[in-house]
Amino acid sequence: MATKKIQSALISVFYKDNLEPIIAQLKAQGVKIYSTGGTQKFIEEQGAEVIPVEELTGYPSIFGGRVKTLHPKIFGGILHRRDHDGDISQATEFDIPAIDLVIVDLYPFEETVASGASEADIIEKIDIGGISLIRAAAKNFKDVTIIASKAQYGELEERLKAQDGATTLEDRRYFAAQAFQVSSNYDTHIFNYFNRAEGIPALKVSESKAKALRYGENPHQAAHFYGDLEELFDQLNGKDLSYNNLVDVDAAVALIAEFKGETAFAILKHTNSCGVAIADSVKVAYQKAFEADTTSAFGGVLITNQNVDLAAAEEMNSLFFEVLIAPSFDEDALSLLKGKKNRILLRQKIQIEGTKQIKTLLNGIIEQDKDLQTETxxxxxxxxxxxxxxxxxxxxxxxxxxxxxxxxxxxxxxxxxxxxxxxxxxxxxxxxxxxxxxxxxxxxxxxxxxxxxxxxxxxxxxxxxxxxxxxxxxxxxxxxxxxxxxxxxxxxxxxxxxxxxxxxxxxx
Incomplete structure (x- = not known):
């Protein structure tokens, strides 16, 4: 059937934020819920009945929690085909109940690596049961709904409300695609962690955050940015960054990073600097940078590595520019610069990390070390x-x-x-x-x-x-x-x- 009423669910998650409304819906629909450990306790605290996975499998959680759901009664309940006579017969023979909804997420591997944890702690955050459940449920999307991330809780809640506790085939296929995105991203980060030492000649890149841009280099070109700009910048004013803005911002950030310990200002156009200067103040550095090319500065990208005060803001405010980047702004300076509603103001929070550059080329991708050498x-x-x-x-x-x-x-x-x-x-x-x-x-x-x-x-x-x-x-x-x-x-x-x-x- 294209539309399937959810009658049973397996829920085992690391992140429980915003799970409550879904539990309430499943409880109201009389859905049978299977769960494990902390998730089981959380669901029971919501007033819903839970069947422990151990009761279904006949095995406790073993090896320090490394094996909890890896059992034929779990995976058989997810993978058996509801329209296949042989599968139905075997499910009956081995007393394997159907599982219609799987809500599972993954141990925080990326976050653990980023925290500087020991290798032993990092290895323990390589999820086995979760990734297996995600792949199994996504493979059998014809019969099973898979929710592989807390980011999809809201979408599931909306569908269950609108469709009286049921999902359509289109819903399940969509959630399956999302699930494979989650699993592939997870495996990519695990591989890249191991490959720091092994140096296997393979390129794996995965970014889960995406932002549609107004257009690419030209209006007839569609474009997206993949990554987390909010980690790098706070946007304090202005329109959305365009493709060309981003290319220029990248060049500006790389250039200004060369002037550590100095008060520097740069003005860029099409990734090239038309003005660069160092001085005792941002105001004077801007004046000197502007002097180098008062024509090209129009519509440019401006950047400094020091706080922008009112004196500097007053000096540059009359210039039409697309973007200004600084580590901080005085409030009166910010108020003045915000007078142009489309003017993009970015507060840079961190320095860009990374030692590699990649680029699509011909029918493949080229990769190289970043040029991080600066001569003294x-x-x-x-x-x-x-x-x-x-x-x-x-x-x-x-x-x-x-x-x-x-x-x-x-x-x-x-x-x-x-x-x-x-x-x-x-x-x-x-x-x-x-x-x-x-x-x-x-x-x-x-x-x-x-x-x-x-x-x-x-x-x-x-x-x-x-x-x-x-x-x-x-x-x-x-x-x-x-x-x-x-x-x-x-x-x-x-x-x-x-x-x-x-x-x-x-x-x-």
């Missing part, structure tokens, strides 16, 4: 006769940080506290440099004494030749070209300093 002065190898001054070395560190987070091919021009300009995403490094020079000049920056950073080596000396003509005094680059010496020789002949890091930072 200690990593600089001076290759020229002229040694960069301390001020120039500070500027080279600053420029290299920005360069690392800019699309290749890229050239960054800066001093030690302010981005002057960037040449972004060019097919030629020379074109990237020319773009940066032209842009810096158009916004009034004097390049004499500025420094230059490149994400990859110079195959020819043309870049340092062009830079020298503009008065750029110091250069940082990975090195590694068979013609490195040509660039070094030019720098030596023209009084420029150059350091090499040995680390390339392509970004595509």
């Amino acid at each position: 002065k200690a990593d600089f190898k001076v290759v020229t006769k002229v040694v960069p001054t301390e001020e120039e070395q500070d500027a080279l560190v600053f420029a290299a940080k920005v360069c690392k987070h800019t699309k290749s091919n890229t050239i960054i021009l800066s001093n030690s506290t302010q981005l002057f300009a960037s040449g972004v995403g060019q097919t030629s490094r020379v074109d990237a440099l020319r773009q940066a020079i032209e842009k810096a000049k158009s916004f009034g920056f004097e390049l004499k004494g500025a420094v230059m950073a490149s994400d990859a080596f110079f195959p020819f000396p043309d870049c340092v030749e062009i830079a020298s003509k503009e008065g750029i005094s110091a250069v940082v680059q990975p090195g590694g070209s068979i013609k490195d010496q040509d660039s070094i020789d030019f720098c030596d002949a023209n009084g420029m300093s150059m350091v090499m890091t040995g680390v390339r930072h392509f970004k595509h």
Whole structure:
């Protein structure tokens, strides 16, 4: 039958929140309830009669609770087909009662791992009986309703109320799909825990939280975000984040993380920074970042790693921007910034963790380590006769940080506290440099004494030749070209300093 009245239920759950209304409904419908341990006690406290599973199976809970429901009378009651003569005959022969509803959840494996518990405690949170019951009931959805998560309690309650204690085939198939999502997610996290040590070359990704976005990169593209944004941000104002907002926010968060212990501000557009600066206050850092490109800042994503006070808010409030991210906001600053109802304000609560990046490509997925290497002065190898001054070395560190987070091919021009300009995403490094020079000049920056950073080596000396003509005094680059010496020789002949890091930072 497509619609089936629930006459018996097996309930065994770790989380009992909001289970009471379902128990009340089952009690009112006269449903026979089987249960175990703490769940049995909880149901009895609701005034419902319960048959202990041990009474059905003839076995107690054994091995410290590892085996409670793993028994033919339980799994036979779930899996036997109600329209199959052979199954019905065997169920009668072995006195196996039908079970029409299974409500079961899983031990909190993810939470236990996240808590830093011992391996012994983590292993005990690998559910065996629960996962088996979920799969059995979901497989036999034609006859059985499976509820595998407390997140579905409300949906079940609504259906039982609306359908007089019955479920339709469509209901059961829906709940089965939800159940397999729960079980596959659970197994993925268990595998990933073990694979930390084993390094099996397999990629398992599972995110149970999903948010539909307005659209993708363009209006004709559908899009979703899978993950828990609320863990990372509190959204204090504005419209829902779009796909493009999220891509830019990701780039902004990664860039600002480079400036620990400093007051930094960055403005990004299409994942590239059009302004970055450090200063003694957020207000001044914003002013300096904005100076680098007052045109591209319009509609950009703004981020700082310090509290936004009223002085900073007043300074940036006249700019139209999509998103502002900060670790905190003063109340008066927040009140002012909320004056634009669509302006997205995010309070970043934690730093992003994780060491891997994945991307769909062709008919598969590519995975790589995140680029977590950031060069400091200690990593600089001076290759020229002229040694960069301390001020120039500070500027080279600053420029290299920005360069690392800019699309290749890229050239960054800066001093030690302010981005002057960037040449972004060019097919030629020379074109990237020319773009940066032209842009810096158009916004009034004097390049004499500025420094230059490149994400990859110079195959020819043309870049340092062009830079020298503009008065750029110091250069940082990975090195590694068979013609490195040509660039070094030019720098030596023209009084420029150059350091090499040995680390390339392509970004595509």
